[in-house]
Amino acid sequence: MDDNSVSLDWKCVRASLEAFSEAAFNSTRRSCTFRMVSQAQAVPVANSMADWFGSGKPGAPSGHSNGAIRASIYNQSLYAQQINGFLHVSRLACYEHAKGAIxxxxxxxxxxxxxxxxxxIERASLAETVRSKLSSPWREKAKEKGFHEVFYETNIAELIGKSLYGTRMDWQKLASSDFTTAKARELSYEPKEKFMDVSANQILNHVDKLGKRVPGSRVAYDVLCEFLHPNVGDLFATTTHAASRMDAWGTRHLTREISLGRHEFSGAKDLVDCLSKALEIVRSITDELLEIFSDLDASSKEVIALNKKSMHRVRKRQAHLFNRNDLCPCLSGLTVKNCN
Ligand SMILES: [Zn+2]
Incomplete structure (x- = not known):
């Protein structure tokens, strides 16, 4: 076998990345306004509001100011906003990764x-999890039982919250701490009582789930991890050429050229085989991205419509809390008088 003749072919995966980024370009160009209200005013009422939505009892929960109740009504639109926000963040992140890879x-x-x-792969995995969670059976149930009710019953709120805000760090502590003396452990994120747990997603679980759609996703991901971390991947990927030669004594001499230049793993047949298999799976994942995002887009539109219907009912019931020129509680961005 002439090992020197093999090299990694990037063409297929490149073509697929190009096709995705071209198709996604128009959607990524459209800006998305992600609206919400201050949680400080809304959160204290949120729990009793949840009961209120669920119970169907007339009238708002007592013991809260009109301002706080009003804020918590706006806050009900947060989930629809977050789903739409996630769609845009996730698509743009995939787009930038694809363009960067090209x-x-x-x-x-x-x-x-x-x-x-x-x-x-990580972004695609998370997008696929959210997509499958927002699949039609959930939406049918939401139409039947009411959007917010179904939202509370399922763990969609947590999944979306983690997907947008997931973190390992306490950002407030980070802002006020001296990095040169702080202990990393003290700066890590701890879930707070009564607030959504936004501990970073266990991405491997999502990569494993992606494997149902694109078999082999996890193995391909693990192979690529060897190149992100300073593992043996660095040696492989800085080698411009590898060769072996047997001398007259039967000793096999192995050489590697390590230099700047095109890194195509030439001469390393086993490595080329491994990476070709990984790239083939990345190509399949990339081919699925447009459909994943188009499904997410449809779900997001449907969730926004369901939320709007629900919030306009609330707006009618709580007419004294909203002036004609106030922003509509569905958070469409239109005023009450213009949002129908
Ligand atoms: Zn509205």
Whole structure:
């Protein structure tokens, strides 16, 4: 076997990344306004509001100011806003990863290309989890039982919250701490009582789930991790050429050229085989992205419509809390008088 003749072919995955980014370009260009109200005013009423929505009892919960009740009504539109926000954030993140991977493939940097493709798998996994969670049976139930009721019953709120805000760090502590003396442990995020738990997603669970749609996703992801971390992937990916030669004594001599240049893993047949299999799976994942985002888009539109219907009923019931020129509680961005 002439090992020197093999090299990694990036063409297929590049073509697929190009097709996705071209198709997603128009949607990523449209800006998305993500609206919400201050949680400080809304949260104290949120729990009793949840009961109020669920019970169907007339009148708002007692013991809260009109301002606080009004804020918590606006806050009900948060989930629809978050789903739409996630769709836009996630699509843009995939788009930027795809574009970045294309340009680093063109530059010949394998470390950056493979690291970006790994990042793309993570974003695709999360998008697929949210997509499948928002699939039609859920939406049918929401139409039947009421949007907010179903939202509370399922753990969609937590999934979306974590997908948008998931973190390992306490950002408030970080802002006020001296990084040179702080202990990393003290700056890590701890869930707070009565607030949504936004501990970062266990991304491996989502990658495993993506495997149902694209078999092999997890193995491909694990292979790409070797290039993101300073593992053996760095040695592989900085090698411009590898060769072996047997001398007259039967000793096999192995050489690697480590240099800047096109990194195509030439001469390393096993490695080319492994990476070709991983890239083929990344290509399949990328091919699924448009459908994943188009499903998410449809779900988001439907959720926004369901929320609007529900919030306009609330607006009618609580007419004394909203002036004609106030923003509509469905958070469409239109005023009460213009939002129908
Ligand atoms: Zn409205």
């Amino acid at each position: 340009s680093s493939i063109d530059e010949g940097s394998a470390i950056v290309s493979l690291s970006l493709l790994r990042g793309l």
